[in-house]
Ligand SMILES: NC(=O)c1ccc[n+]([C@@H]2O[C@H](COP(=O)([O-])OP(=O)(O)OC[C@H]3O[C@@H](n4cnc5c(N)ncnc54)[C@H](O)[C@@H]3O)[C@@H](O)[C@H]2O)c1
């Protein structure tokens with residue numbers, strides 16, 4: 319059955335065409351739907367792609383029983399209940415870069431409109447007047463622009479401000495000095511320091527707890543008289559009430575707003591009546607170029623997530639430095655190692671491990687967080703509802719069960735090696751594996767035993783006395799039960815002592831076969847690890 323994708327909010331055609339080109343995807347394109355109608359329909363879809371107009375609420379996500387991916391053709395995901403998406407294992411993918419230039423250009427469009435009184439000039443001409451003397455403006459040259467948030471858009475605003483001959487200052491506590499130096503931007507140590515210097519303040523941060531109301535009554539009062547404020551980021555970063563008061567008092571000379579706390583902005587909103595304000599209806603990203611960019615980015619990523627389980631672009635999966643695709647074999651062997659450790663410990667009576675420690679070889683350092691997610695997934699799959707368990711929510715679910723997750727590099731491992739160790743109150747078991755660019759991943763150690771096996775489909779792990787005849791008896795029993803052996807690796811610590819066999823078999827092994835293996839002479843234990851699809 320094809321995956322069903324709902325596309326809404328006027329996502330650009332070039333992006334939608336990428337989805338439609340895939341025979342395994344069935345695409346329904348609809349205008350922005352009323353909340354109730356979307357709630358009705360969402361249960362039929364594996365993915366939804368939209369823009370800021372569609373609210374992906376907690377209620378919607380809980381209704382969406384099949385949903386695997388939310389694609390946002392744009393940057394802001396403040397319209398998505400991210401915590402709930404993560405809890406439910408739904409990937410959220412945005413298109414962070416495609417509309418940067420559109421916003422940065424509009425910043426100067428609205429600023430110049432404001433300081434050269436363009437709306438009034440146009441209106442006066444339409445009205446048949448020739449009002450030159452009342453339209454005296456000011457220039458950007460030599461003025462100080464104070465940028466709050468020196469990220470993608472803030473940086474482009476800085477570059478354009480330089481072109482206008484402005485003094486460029488910025489406040490962003492999360493950006494390193496080197497970036498300020500590269501952009502030739504004066505670093506304000508605090509927001510207050512920025513406000514003290516700026517003629518124009520423009521905000522370019524995301525809307526977070528920290529940035530809600532960032533520019534409020536106190537901050538506006540600190541701005542020098544005649545200052546200008548622009549918010550083309552998110553409604554609520556500048557406090558509307560405080561801004562209205564500062565404009566009415568004349569302390570702030572002008573403002574430009576593209577975004578609002580509630581969108582669409584109410585027809586009777588007081589903001590619409592404020593003097594010397596340029597209001598635009600959230601059109602920062604509304605250029606043909608930007609819409610094409612973000613639609614293509616988001617749709618390609620949604621397609622890859624559905625068809626290839628490619629989650630490297632997902633915002634709520636652990637970060638990967640480097641290529642997600644290249645990390646896949648290491649994620650697989652990590653997940654398998656954790657599943658083997660969990661299954662063996664469970665058969666020893668320890669079902670609730672308290673700590674998972676993942677160690678990675680030097681070449682996997684950039685993927686540690688994603689590998690930890692894979693380890694958490696392996697440690698709980700088989701004991702958690704399979705439907706919704708994946709790389710996105712595995713860590714949260716494991717931690718909710720009281721499993722502490724730890725990751726670090728180990729010089730003792732080969733560069734592409736991993737080791738997953740699970741520890742309970744009394745027992746600890748470590749399983750190691752290795753991956754390579756060419757070959758299939760291999761498990762290389764279980765506890766103290768060196769092994770060499772590809773963890774595919776089903777693994778039988780036997781402990782036995784190291785005496786002749788065991789391998790033959792195991793092979794005969796499995797053959798009689800119709801179980802095909804793919805690989806059989808026998809390991810021992812010392813001749814005649816304890817031995818461990820790892821048998822990779824095709825298909826499933828039922829409980830009866832396992833019991834008969836346990837009952838064989840000289841076999842001490844038999845565990846069956848049934849791997850879930852990757
Ligand atoms: N009007 C539109 O149509 C439109 C279009 C695109 C983006 N946006 C919005 O613009 C904003 C910026 O987008 P971006 O792509 O540049 O994001 P970004 O993540 O690249 O940059 C945001 C910057 O804000 C900084 N920041 C975070 N908290 C801060 C704080 N408390 N004080 C100072 N700086 C802080 C971050 O360190 C980061 O450098 C977002 O809110 C986004 O949703 C609006």
Ligand SMILES: O=C(O)[C@H](O)COP(=O)(O)O
Pocket residue numbers: 369370371391392393394395417600602603604
């Ligand atoms: O976050 C964004 O990308 C912008 O605010 C644009 O939103 P839009 O896709 O609704 O125009």
